[in-house]
Amino acid sequence: MSEKRAPWRLLAGLHRRRGEAVEAELRQALRELQSLEDALHAQREQRAQRQLQCEQRTQQQAQLSAAPRLCIASWLEGERHREDLARQLQAAEQALQRAQDACDAQQEQIAGVRTRLARHNSQAEQYQQRADRLARQCAEQRELAEDEEIAETVVARARLHPGMRAVRR
Secondary structure, three states: OHHHHHHHHHHHHHHHHHHHHHHHHHHHHHHHHHHHHHHHHHHHHHHHHHHHHHHHHHHHHHHHHOOOOOOHHHHHHHHHHHHHHHHHHHHHHHHHHHHHHHHHHHHHHHHHHHHHHHHHHHHHHHHHHHHHHHHHHHHHHHHHHHHHHHHHHHHHHHHHOHHHHHHHO
16 A cells, blocks of 8 residues: 555655745745845935936036126136036936936846746646645545455455355355
């Protein structure tokens, strides 16, 4: 009997180990997701800071441009400063665009991780269902084996019964 049950135990053990491997992959995927979300949060903070700097620089540029009554030297200095601010603004806008691109790329990575996580969850559910089905089948096999043993015992006892021996002769 134990030889008949051994493959079921091996198969159940195999499914359990597969489930554990899937759980480990799920934990790793969750850690990756958390890391990506932390990075995304940091990128958003940087983007907000850069946006604020851009707005401040734009206000400074507007203030410098709104003072037409300054003397020529002051105006030329203002123009140089405005050009410097324009370069800084352009650099900030480029940095902001790079940050947005990085944010978009991270969003895609997060979506990929979520897709993998959903797939792993689905696989884990399938493995659990298979393990449950195998456990039920093992229980049914045990019950059948016990029923066979009981039937064999009843037949053997019936053969040994004196009335049955007389009927056979």
